Amino acid sequence: MVNYEAVINARPEKWHKAAEEWVTLAKHALRAAQDIRDNGTKPLADNWTDEVGQKAAKEFEKLADQLESAYDILLGGKMLCEAVADSMETALSSAREINELAQRHNLRIGPDGLPEGAPMPGEDPDKLHAREHIVALRDHVLQQVGEADNTAAAKFSMLTKQVNLADPDEALKVQNKASQAEMEILGAEIPKDAGPMTQRMWWNGLSDKQRHELMLADPVALSKLEGLPESAKREMRGTDGKFDRVKMVEYALQNWDQDDPIDFGNNCTNFVSQALDHAGMQKKLDFWSGARGDDTWGHESGIGNDWWDKTMYYSKSWGGAENQQNFMLDHGGEEVPRDQVRPGDIIYYEQAGDNDQIEKGNTHHAAIVTGVMPDGEIKYTQHSDPYRNVSLDGRLPNTEKAEGQQKVRIVRPHPDWY
Incomplete structure (x- = not known):
């Protein structure tokens, strides 16, 4: 259990250094894993095809797998x-x-983080309230660091x-678990779980930088x-009132592993559209052709048959990654650099390397930014395959190993049709 003295003597800079x-x-x-595959496994497989060469290639591949696993x-x-x-x-x-x-309020704080001495008879009400607020905030601090300590210890043990x-x-x-x-x-x-006054005290105690970082990291909470x-x-x-980015993120975090409508x-991409729809983004339909027009986003009620409805009542930009990306960019959206990403932005994967099944330049995947960590790491949530709050850079090498080099584009919608 972490006590208050340990809190005030904490040295976060040492942990940042360890992270680096x-x-x-x-x-x-x-890099070592890739070097072994490029300069060991592949040349052996290509040029030493007998049993000994195959065995050597397998040993190189095993070593590369160990190093790649070490990366994660x-x-x-x-x-x-x-x-x-x-x-x-x-x-x-x-x-x-x-x-x-x-x-x-002329109070002294003891080593346990609590005001020293009992309240005096007739003590000023403001001073009494200050005591209460101090106790509540101190209790939150101990709960916070206790949970952090327990969670980190368990996951370091897992590693x-x-x-x-x-x-x-x-x-x-x-x-992913980490x-x-x-x-x-x-x-x-x-x-x-604290009261509004304690929450306000906590917020006021943060620096502008910490507030900004927490707004990026966990806007839903x-x-x-x-x-x-x-x-x-x-x-x-x-601030533009076009759709609620917090509701979009909340939808993603609540429905990442649920069946789609x-x-x-x-x-x-359907999952991204469902989240935007839930967040209040208004549909853009064509007067004559409804959702199936060339410049539309949205859907109509349909008849309840998935095959028929997605063919006739849903826009091409609703379920197609490239169509959705282009629609958003053509209608007020902007591509944002990594250092300006916010929750509610959309991640698109564009094929940049060789892949027999995906043409170069084709945008083939979409996901939702659901958090940005204080160190800039981007967390995303997606459907098909379902993942919640996983690391963009952490998972990208695995994606590129399986599918070839990717160009990651991050788009911020700014709907201009309403």
Whole structure:
């Protein structure tokens, strides 16, 4: 159990440094795996075809698999280190807010984070309220760091058991679990169960940078806080009022593994459209041809048969990644650089390398940005295959290994038809 003294003596910079070292090692491991495949496995398979050559090629491939697996496990460690560091930083901000409130009301804070001494008879009501607020915020701090400590310890233990893993597919699952844990640790920073005054104190204690980072990381949880300023909620929802970005993210996080209202077979883009629809994006239909016009997005009621409805009552931009991407860009949307990405943006994969089944230049996949970590790592949620809050850069090498080089484009819709 973490006590208050440990909180105020925390050194988040050491955890940030550890995260940097983990990600450096991860990149080295991935490069080594690729070098072995390019300069070992492939030449052997091409030029030494007897039994001995085949055996040597298998050994090289096993080593490459171990290194590729190490990449995912090390990247998972980096995520946990960053999460712990961020949790420490917000806890320290809350501790400073406690001290400032105590000073304003001539209260002394003990090593346990609580006001020293009992309330005096006839004590000023404002001072009594300050005591209550300090206790509530201190309790949140201990709960926050306790959850972070327990979650991180459990997931670091999970990683240590996988150090000899030589199965990249299984290692990617480990990375995904670490990504989920990172989001859990970050979510514990937000005082969801506290009262509005405690929430306001917590928010006021954060720096502008921390507020901005949390708005990018977990807009759904923040938007539900009664004590949060309406201006912050409006910024997360989207200031143009065209659709609610928080509702879009919330839909994605709640429905990532659920059946879709209509089945297109590959439902990745359909899932994005369902989220936009849920968030309030208005449909653009043609007067004569309804949803099936050349410049439409949306659907009509249909007859209840998936094959007929998706053919006749849904726009081509509803379920097709390239059609949707082009429609959004043609109607006010903008392609945004990585350092400006926000939850509610749409990720599109454009084929840039060789693939027998996907033509170069074809946009073939779509997903939703559901969080951006303080270090800039982008988390996304998708359907077909379903994943929730996984790392874009963390999973990209696996995608490119399976499908060839990808050009990742991130689009922010700004509907101009209403």
